[in-house]
Amino acid sequence: MMDIINYLFETFSSNMMDIPLIAPIVDYLMKIPVINVLVALILWKPFFAVIIMPGLGVLVLYLLYVVWYERKLTARIQWRVGPLEVARPIRGAIQALADGIRYFFQEAIVHREAHRPYYVQLPILAFIPVLLPIMFIPAGSAVGIYTPYSIQLIVTFIALIPITIVAIGWAANSRFAYIGSVREAFMYFAYEVPFIIAVISMIFLYGSGDAYVAVEKQSAIPGALLNPIAFIVYIIAMLMATSRLPFEIPEADQEIAFGPFVEYSGILFGLVMVLAYEKLYIMTLLFTILFLGGWSGLYCPLLGDLNGPLWMFIKTIVVISILVIVRSIYARYRLDQALRIGWTSMLALSIAALVVGGALGVWLS
Amino acid sequence: MDEFIEFVRGGPLGPIKKWGTKWSLWPVHLVTACCGAELAHAFAAGYDGERIGALNYGIARQTNLIIVEGAITRKMARVLRITWEQMPDPKFVIVMGACGLQGGIFWNGYHLVKPSDVVPVDFFIPGCPPTPEALLRGIRQLQFKIETGEAKTSATFPEISLEAGRKPRVLPRPPKKISKAPAVIVNAPKEVDWEFGQKLVEELKAKIEAKSVTITGKNRIAVKVESDSITKTAIRLKEMGFDHIKNVNVIDVPNEDKFIVEYHFSSYSVKELMPVIVNVFADIPRDNPKVKSLANMFPSADYMEREMYDFFGVIFEGNPWMGRKFLLAPDAPEFPLRKDFKLEEEVYVR
Structure with missing residues (x-):
């Protein structure tokens, strides 16, 4: 028993985050017998990257932030105040928490026409392709599983998400859910091809699917300036993929009442509602790595190894906060218009990006 | 709750x-x-x-x-x-x-x-x-x-006992008897300067066995017929060029124990007849309100006949919808626009 604990402790402590700011506390805690294993586990680099930053821990914080921020920003643009009275000193920042608690304690209705097992388990199954990419996203020296094909793997998991959403619509077995699933499938074909070509052009440019190589190559000029066409295509594809407003076609709440999610209630709706936000988070992490220089930034010696994840998180939040503005100032495209954009201008742009990326990649190497 | x-x-x-x-x-x-x-x-x-x-x-x-x-x-x-x-x-x-x-x-x-x-x-x-x-x-x-956990009203009013204040006013009483209503006159004649109308009246008189044909205003003619000759009149009017029915109406006259059924004919195809509305009306007994339907001849009359059945219970023979509710909810009380329809009693609270 002690051997196993010792072995675990040595494994964890050999690869720990080195943060000078909290070093005295860590040193003190490492002397206490049982707690030192826990501290070592938390600061173990793979665990830290996946569970704390930029993984699940900050993902929850981000969800609370982005829902509130979106409502507040929309309200300000419409000359309103937005959520306020729930917590006046912090401008109602915990509104999303109140909504989440209300969802959690509400009845979750499973209607008679639904395919009961799928209907209940698909919202949870949908988290697998959404959360698995976090294993492969590196942030500085902290990485869950290192592989030289991390970018390809992340793109693969992102491509799996719409399948679960279509399955949700099928299991709900209602007419709005059906229309929403068909729209989701259409949109999937509209954005996926330009999106993948844009990512491939960046892989050509960096000569590798390894995130570390990509960030290293951007040390002088960020990828957004190296290949601006791929940058534009990626942003538009990201808006399409996460149902942001100009392309909020699958879950248009004014016409088809949240599409695939129309029949969900209670905690199940809380789960499916955050799917798009989590997808946005993952895609923005990839966006940061590909175009904005990933975790590189001003090095603060006090933070040590925390610099990488922190810079990555800050860049991601800034990008998302800018993208959220789009929701409150644009009207919605029709399905056929979105499909036309996907299959004509975006496809052409992505192929141009592929040419630019390939040429630059050959020249740089 | x-x-x-x-x-x-x-x-x-x-x-x-x-x-x-x-x-x-x-x-x-x-x-x-x-x-x-x-x-x-x-x-x-x-x-x-x-x-x-x-x-x-x-x-x-x-x-x-x-x-x-x-x-x-x-x-x-x-x-x-x-x-x-x-x-x-x-x-x-x-x-x-x-x-x-x-x-x-x-x-x-x-x-x-x-x-x-x-x-x-x-x-x-x-x-x-x-x-x-x-x-x-x-x-x-x-x-x-x-x-x-407790429901409270947000508005509060001071309480005043009834005895302390001024004497309660004498409240109006419900009427003991209903006075006789004046007769409903649909075809009150009116002098207008309308030459074509005079011609039309002559033509109508020649073609239709009407009790009376009156001009009730510019472009308005009222034709009183027997209730069983409405269909015949409609055929004649159709031959003259009146191709649709604008309105079907029922008037309840309980003191004379009758319903007045009105059909308003007009035309879309003949230019001179376009502004003209011919009101063909007939009296039917209140205890046996039956009249022949014109829905086969004039499809526009169909919905309005159903509606009149809903409200007054006048049976238009030949219309297949009779006996069912059309616009009213299935559990609505029968024939609510009849004048003897009993509403809830008015209640005064002292």
Whole structure:
């Protein structure tokens, strides 16, 4: 028993985050017998990257932030105040928490026409392709599983998400859910091809699917300036993929009442509602790595190894906060218009990006 | 309704449940009337209901509050009940406006249902329509109810005993007898300068066995016929170029023990006849109200005949819809526009 604990402790402590700011506390805690294993586990680099930053821990914080921020920003643009009275000193920042608690304690209705097992388990199954990419996203020296094909793997998991959403619509077995699933499938074909070509052009440019190589190559000029066409295509594809407003076609709440999610209630709706936000988070992490220089930034010696994840998180939040503005100032495209954009201008742009990326990649190497 | 409040407040997790539900009352709004405009106002820039955590949602499944705006008719009662049952527990109901409270301007109507008979109501907001402030105050009151567990009215009035004040006025009494109504005259003649009309009257007199043909105004002619010769008259008018029926009407004249059935003929195809409306009317007995239908000849008469059956119980023989409710709800009382239709007794509260 002690051997196993010792072995675990040595494994964890050999690869720990080195943060000078909290070093005295860590040193003190490492002397206490049982707690030192826990501290070592938390600061173990793979665990830290996946569970704390930029993984699940900050993902929850981000969800609370982005829902509130979106409502507040929309309200300000419409000359309103937005959520306020729930917590006046912090401008109602915990509104999303109140909504989440209300969802959690509400009845979750499973209607008679639904395919009961799928209907209940698909919202949870949908988290697998959404959360698995976090294993492969590196942030500085902290990485869950290192592989030289991390970018390809992340793109693969992102491509799996719409399948679960279509399955949700099928299991709900209602007419709005059906229309929403068909729209989701259409949109999937509209954005996926330009999106993948844009990512491939960046892989050509960096000569590798390894995130570390990509960030290293951007040390002088960020990828957004190296290949601006791929940058534009990626942003538009990201808006399409996460149902942001100009392309909020699958879950248009004014016409088809949240599409695939129309029949969900209670905690199940809380789960499916955050799917798009989590997808946005993952895609923005990839966006940061590909175009904005990933975790590189001003090095603060006090933070040590925390610099990488922190810079990555800050860049991601800034990008998302800018993208959220789009929701409150644009009207919605029709399905056929979105499909036309996907299959004509975006496809052409992505192929141009592929040419630019390939040429630059050959020249740089 | 109180079981929901008990659920929200009860248990070891009560404080958390209470807090979450209180600050996240998402209303689904069931608009039947003008109160919907006030609700839009309450959630727009000026008053901004989102401040107190209420977010308007169009979908019943994801909400926990229903705001009923306006009068609920017998047909809408079903919709209200279905919407309420679609919502997940715990759920609350706020009824807005005087119509939902006691009927408002539709008070004592044959078609009206009180929302409190259909769903358990938490709060009423009086007013016609209530102001946005009143609506937001209703939502605040519901929040207080969730927090403290007791429903309180937000308005308080001083109590005055009836004896202490001035003597109660003598209230008007219901009328003991109904005086004889004057005869209903459909074909009151009128002198107008209308040459074509004179010609038309001559032509009609020659072709139709009418009791009387009168000019009742410019471009208006009234033709009185026997009730069994309406079909014959319609055929003649069709030959003359009158190709559609604009209106079917029934007048109840209980003191003469008769219904007057009117058909208004006009034309779309002959240019001179376009402005002309010929009113063909006949008296039918009140105890056996039967008349031949014109729906086969003039399809536009079909719906209006059904409607007249709904309201007056006049049977148009040959129309296949007779004996069924058309526009009224299936459980509506029979023939509500007859003058001897009994409404609820007016009650004065002293």
